[in-house]
Amino acid sequence: xxxxxxxxxxxxxxxxxxxxxxxxxxxxxxxxxxxxxxxxxxxxxxxxxxxxxxxxxxxxxxxxxxxxxxxxxxxxxxxxxxxxxxxxxxxxxxxxxxxxxxxxxxxxxxxxxxxxxxxxxxxxxxxxxxxxxxxxxxxxxxxxxxxxxxxxxxxxxxxxxxxxxxxxxxxxxxxxxxxxxxxxxxxxxxxxxxxxxxxxxxxxxxxxxxxxxxxxxxxxxxxxxxxxxxxxxxxxxxxxxxxxxxxxxxxxxxxxxxxxxxxxxxxxxxxxxxxxxxxxxxxxxxxxxxxxxxxxxxxxxxxxxxxxxxxxxxx
Amino acid sequence: xxxxxxxxxxxxxxxxxxxxxxxxxxxxxxxxxxxxxxxxxxxxxxxxxxxxxxxxxxxxxxxxxxxxxxxxxxxxxxxxxxxxxxxxxxxxxxxxxxxxxxxxxxxxxxxxxxxxxxxxxxxxxxxxxxxxxxxxxxxxxxxxxxxxxxxxxxxxxxxxxxxxxxxxxxxxxxxxxxxxxxxxxxxxxxxxxxxxxxxxxxxxxxxxxxxxxxxxxxxxxxxxxxxxxxxxxxxxxxxxxxxxxxxxxxxxxxxxxxxxxxxxxxxxxxxxxxxxxxxxxxxxxxxxxxxxxxxxxxxxxxxxxxxxxxxxxxxxxxxxxxxxxxxxxxxxxxxxxxxxxxxxxxxxxxxxxxxxxxxxxxxxxxxxxxxxxxxxxxxxxxxxxxxxxxxxxxxxxxxxxxxxxxxxxxxxxxxxxxxxxxxxxxxxxxxxxxxxxxxxxxxxxxxxxxxxxxxxxxxxxxxxxxxxxxxxxxxxxxxxxxxxxxxxxxxxxxxxxxxxxxxxxxxxxxxxxxxxxxxxxxxxxxxxxxxxxxxxxxxxxxxxxxxxxxxxxxxxxxxxxxxxxxxxxxxxxxxxxxxxxxx
Numbered sequence: 001x002x003x004x005x006x007x008x009x010x011x012x013x014x015x016x017x018x019x020x021x022x023x024x025x026x027x028x029x030x031x032x033x034x035x036x037x038x039x040x041x042x043x044x045x046x047x048x049x050x051x052x053x054x055x056x057x058x059x060x061x062x063x064x065x066x067x068x069x070x071x072x073x074x075x076x077x078x079x080x081x082x083x084x085x086x087x088x089x090x091x092x093x094x095x096x097x098x099x100x101x102x103x104x105x106x107x108x109x110x111x112x113x114x115x116x117x118x119x120x121x122x123x124x125x126x127x128x129x130x131x132x133x134x135x136x137x138x139x140x141x142x143x144x145x146x147x148x149x150x151x152x153x154x155x156x157x158x159x160x161x162x163x164x165x166x167x168x169x170x171x172x173x174x175x176x177x178x179x180x181x182x183x184x185x186x187x188x189x190x191x192x193x194x195x196x197x198x199x200x201x202x203x204x205x206x207x208x209x210x211x212x213x214x215x216x217x218x219x220x221x222x223x224x225x226x227x228x229x230x231x232x233x234x235x236x237x238x239x240x241x242x243x244x245x246x247x248x249x250x251x252x253x254x255x256x257x258x259x260x261x262x263x264x265x266x267x268x269x270x271x272x273x274x275x276x277x278x279x280x281x282x283x284x285x286x287x288x289x290x291x292x293x294x295x296x297x298x299x300x301x302x303x304x305x306x307x308x309x310x311x312x313x314x315x
Numbered sequence: 316x317x318x319x320x321x322x323x324x325x326x327x328x329x330x331x332x333x334x335x336x337x338x339x340x341x342x343x344x345x346x347x348x349x350x351x352x353x354x355x356x357x358x359x360x361x362x363x364x365x366x367x368x369x370x371x372x373x374x375x376x377x378x379x380x381x382x383x384x385x386x387x388x389x390x391x392x393x394x395x396x397x398x399x400x401x402x403x404x405x406x407x408x409x410x411x412x413x414x415x416x417x418x419x420x421x422x423x424x425x426x427x428x429x430x431x432x433x434x435x436x437x438x439x440x441x442x443x444x445x446x447x448x449x450x451x452x453x454x455x456x457x458x459x460x461x462x463x464x465x466x467x468x469x470x471x472x473x474x475x476x477x478x479x480x481x482x483x484x485x486x487x488x489x490x491x492x493x494x495x496x497x498x499x500x501x502x503x504x505x506x507x508x509x510x511x512x513x514x515x516x517x518x519x520x521x522x523x524x525x526x527x528x529x530x531x532x533x534x535x536x537x538x539x540x541x542x543x544x545x546x547x548x549x550x551x552x553x554x555x556x557x558x559x560x561x562x563x564x565x566x567x568x569x570x571x572x573x574x575x576x577x578x579x580x581x582x583x584x585x586x587x588x589x590x591x592x593x594x595x596x597x598x599x600x601x602x603x604x605x606x607x608x609x610x611x612x613x614x615x616x617x618x619x620x621x622x623x624x625x626x627x628x629x630x631x632x633x634x635x636x637x638x639x640x641x642x643x644x645x646x647x648x649x650x651x652x653x654x655x656x657x658x659x660x661x662x663x664x665x666x667x668x669x670x671x672x673x674x675x676x677x678x679x680x681x682x683x684x685x686x687x688x689x690x691x692x693x694x695x696x697x698x699x700x701x702x703x704x705x706x707x708x709x710x711x712x713x714x715x716x717x718x719x720x721x722x723x724x725x726x727x728x729x730x731x732x733x734x735x736x737x738x739x740x741x742x743x744x745x746x747x748x749x750x751x752x753x754x755x756x757x758x759x760x761x762x763x764x765x766x767x768x769x770x771x772x773x774x775x776x777x778x779x780x781x782x783x784x785x786x787x788x789x790x791x792x793x794x795x796x797x798x799x800x801x802x803x804x805x806x807x808x809x810x811x812x813x814x815x816x817x818x819x820x821x822x823x824x825x826x827x828x829x830x831x832x833x834x835x836x837x838x839x840x841x842x843x844x845x846x847x848x849x850x851x852x853x854x855x856x857x858x859x860x861x862x863x864x865x866x867x868x869x870x871x872x873x874x875x876x877x878x879x880x881x882x883x884x885x886x887x888x889x890x891x892x893x894x895x896x897x898x
């Protein structure tokens with residue numbers, strides 16, 4: 001296990017290096033020049049050069065890259081060029097907001113995805129199965145921004161039960177209850193897609209598992225349906241876990257549509273804003289940050305797998 | 316000179332004086348002494364008088380307003396922030412020496428007259444090169460630093476004086492048109508500052524009052540020394556009616572009432588305890604948030620939400636403004652060196668249909684020449700390029716393009732003040748097709764578009780689009796003049812247009828003597844003669860057609876009925892000082 005983590009860790013470092021080089025170059029290859037934009041409409045060439053020097057962007061690319069990495073490994077992602085605040089501080093707060101939204105929507109997605117997926121997988125063709133298929137197709141095909149708007153119109157404007165926007169009440173003092181109240185609609189909107197995917201994948205995993213020979217063996221041994229079902233679910237678990245981890249990682253940035261519709265101050269929207277402003281430091285920092293989290297999530301899921309599947313040993 | 320805080324008392328009186336030659340317009344609800352720019356036709360094109368014009372009552376103290384705006388603000392530094400959306404935030408915490416009267420609605424004056432803010436009065440030397448400002452006494456910055464002449468000099472050093480220790484290059488780049496002509500800034504005594512110019516420049520007061528991008532506000536010297544030129548943006552410290560509380564990037568900017576506001580009184584505000592500003596980039600999300608009660612006031616609501624919002628009892632406010640949306644023809648292309656071609660395209664565009672059908676009357680058709688309605692030199696009696704496809708075809712034939720031609724026009728897909736650029740461009744494209752012009756439209760996202768536009772990068776296309784403007788007529792020279800920035804990077808003359816005859820009229824206009832006492836344009840610091848010269852330049856330039864004129868934004872906003880005292884000025888900016896919440 002330890003050896004496995006070390007080995008994966010070294011892959012991890014390599015992936016981070018590759019990603020950091022790619023994002024460093026990609027943002028600089030994009031059309032447009034952030035310094036020209038920062039310097040404003042009336043800047044002369046000299047003023048632009050002065051400003052470029054003050055951001056260290058007059059240095060050759062390898063020098064810029066090494067400087068950035070040197071600082072990044074010490075935990076300093078630099079200052080946002082656009083807003084002049086530390087990138088690290090910009091991202092941590094947003095990550096917590098995004099995690100909150102992801103946890104909220106994953107609770108909904110897992111409940112629906114695993115619950116309906118298992119039920120419909122166990123009884124293909126039944127009413128529950130058809131209902132689950134309908135929900136799954138809707139969840140996958142409704143764009144989150146559109147579904148979010150529908151939720152706002154239904155449950156924030158027509159029936160004023162939930163707030164339409166933001167993470168805390170702008171006029172009140174906030175508090176946990178207030179945040180949860182604001183979480184309901186964005187979490188529902190965000191959950192739709194992963195719930196849909198998980199219903200379908202869970203269903204097919206369960207159907208596949210049911211066709212494995214051990215199921216017939218268990219039945220032949222005369223075990224009750226309940227016990228057989230337990231075994232089926234346990235056998236399907238590694239696949240379900242894998243897929244759930246992937247969905248959660250995917251949501252880290254894919255919740256951007258919900259963030260825009262509900263003005264939820266999350267990581268996805270922060271990255272989008274940074275890219276639009278061509279804020280080199282913020283984009284580089286943010287992509288690295290998301291990459292670390294994504295790889296870490298994958299390692300966690302890998303480490304958890306043997307707990308559910310004794311055939312897998314991490315070496 | 317008039318005093319800002321006497322303005323409630325004598326504003327109408329003063330306007331009467333200012334409205335020379337303007338008789339009663341005879342429109343219900345319209346003051347009979349409106350400024351010359353305002354006409355019944357103009358008011359109709361701007362969507363009519365506001366329905367809440369009579370709403371008032373005794374202002375209630377306290378309360379919080381939640382205002383959702385169109386994008387994340389830039390740095391909160393008045394000297395170096397870009398875009399009107401950021402300027403509208405920063406403005407609330409700062410004061411300038413001179414300001415436009417933000418209590419004056421668009422249907423009374425376009426633009427609002429100038430009033431002293433941190434300067435109580437000023438004198439201009441007869442040759443127009445020395446501006447001496449008497450500063451208001453007893454004012455303190457939010458950090459307790461006294462405001463005085465040294466503070467003014469310190470701020471001008473930052474934005475203009477390259478030799479000063481606190482000089483900030485980025486600020487000078489943004490403030491260029493404001494400080495172009497400054498020769499020296501001298502402290503005369505603790506409450507008097509003299510600014511000497513290299514040559515007469517009668518728009519100087521208008522430049523000092525201008526907002527967007529950024530403004531010449533006074534920042535606390537103590538705070539500037541403590542935080543430095545970059546970090547001051549994280550700790551805004553001004554003298555304004557509201558103080559900075561916090562900024563959570565991507566979520567909100569919060570301000571609170573400045574209880575020690577130097578001009579504060581129960582009549583003129585500030586009334587609100589707190590302002591919460593939310594960046595919400597999606598127009599339909601802003602509208603949904605307003606309807607759901609998350610926001611009290613939003614800017615740039617989607618045009619098609621107007622009927623719904625009004626039906627649900629929200630206030631839709633809009634008015635004429637100095638916000639010009641146009642294409643600058645590329646004068647490096649032989650095709651567009653032909654005046655007949657430039658004129659033909661202007662005749663081929665049906666602006667009124669564009670404004671009514673696509674933008675549902677939330678924009679003003681630019682049929683009065685280049686100067687937009689909120690600009691002092693706007694000329695409502697000048698009718699230019701009424702829709703006439705037949706004339707366009709004739710001009711094209713005369714120019715040798717009877718069968719039309721192919722060209723490429725560029726615009727952005729989004730961006731500050733750009734409205735809905737691609738649908739607008741497609742509408743223009745359809746009109747051009749009617750006269751045989753095959754206009755390809757290319758669009759890219761805002762930052763790469765703007766950086767390319769501003770560094771003269773569109774040399775290979777037919778025309779590049781921009782939306783900008785100012786109350787100050789000098790804007791015309793910045794946009795089409797050959798005296799500034801030509802041949803260097805930067806500047807607004809994207810089409811490299813140069814016309815010495817117009818240049819000399821514009822130069823004469825800005826060199827004109829300061830106004831005599833009683834001149835109708837005195838409240839704006841210009842003489843009638845100067846305004847007439849600007850109008851002449853506007854007519855000459857319009858006729859020569861360096862731009863394809865399209866529309867002028869009416870700066871729409873929407874708010875709920877609790878919001879009172881909001882003044883829709885003929886400017887791209889407004890003050891929260893006048894606003895109060897009824898509950």
